[in-house]
Amino acid sequence: MKKSISVAALFALTVSFALPAHATSPEPIDLNIFVQLAQSQARDLINWKVGDSMNYNVKMGPLGGGTMVKNVASEENGAIWLHQDINVMNQKQTVDVLMQRSNGKILKVLQNGQEAQIPDSHIEVVSTNFDHITVPAGTFDCMHIVANTSDAKGLEVWGTPDMTAMDGALKEIVPTQFGITMTLELTAFHKVQ
Numbered sequence: 717m718k719k720s721i722s723v724a725a726l727f728a729l730t731v732s733f734a735l736p737a738h739a740t741s742p743e744p745i746d747l748n749i750f751v752q753l754a755q756s757q758a759r760d761l762i763n764w765k766v767g768d769s770m771n772y773n774v775k776m777g778p779l780g781g782g783t784m785v786k787n788v789a790s791e792e793n794g795a796i797w798l799h800q801d802i803n804v805m806n807q808k809q810t811v812d813v814l815m816q817r818s819n820g821k822i823l824k825v826l827q828n829g830q831e832a833q834i835p836d837s838h839i840e841v842v843s844t845n846f847d848h849i850t851v852p853a854g855t856f857d858c859m860h861i862v863a864n865t866s867d868a869k870g871l872e873v874w875g876t877p878d879m880t881a882m883d884g885a886l887k888e889i890v891p892t893q894f895g896i897t898m899t900l901e902l903t904a905f906h907k908v909q
Contacts, residue, residue, distance in 0.1 A: 765908040881907035
């Protein structure tokens with residue numbers, strides 16, 4: 717049975733780095749996964765606070781890795797600006813998303829300061845179960861979610877919003893259309909009290 721996702725932990729799936737056949741390193745050009753997962757969020761209230769942040773190690777299969785930092789940058793008329801700095805294999809990218817607090821709707825996406833289209837795609841939750849995971853930021857009891865989108869099959873997210881910050885994503889595995897798997901693991905977080 718197909719279900720629409722309503723778990724904030726999936727918001728953390730950020731940017732799908734596409735690897736063109738002629739390239740030797742990934743190019744951060746596809747925002748579909750980030751936006752689709754953020755759009756699908758259906759919590760009654762996003763209670764993240766300005767200053768909340770999460771830091772990740774990012775691995776791109778055998779190609780190498782880097783880091784990602786995301787934070788709640790500001791508030792604007794009942795919405796929040798989420799900011800991400802991504803540095804993978806010496807390629808830097810910023811992504812800013814304006815998200816309505818009341819329903820998680822994405823109002824605007826900026827990629828490297830330029831407005832980007834918000835894809836309209838459905839997320840299918842394949843499975844959910846409770847799990848126990850260790851990442852550089854610690855050991856947590858969490859929810860493990862497997863989901864599909866039109867751009868990626870077999871996305872995996874382990875998350876616990878109550879024990880961390882923002883969406884609570886602890887670990888994410890994102891298969892890309894070019895056969896390279898992106899893995900993110902939480903290294904540190906800050907939750908404003």
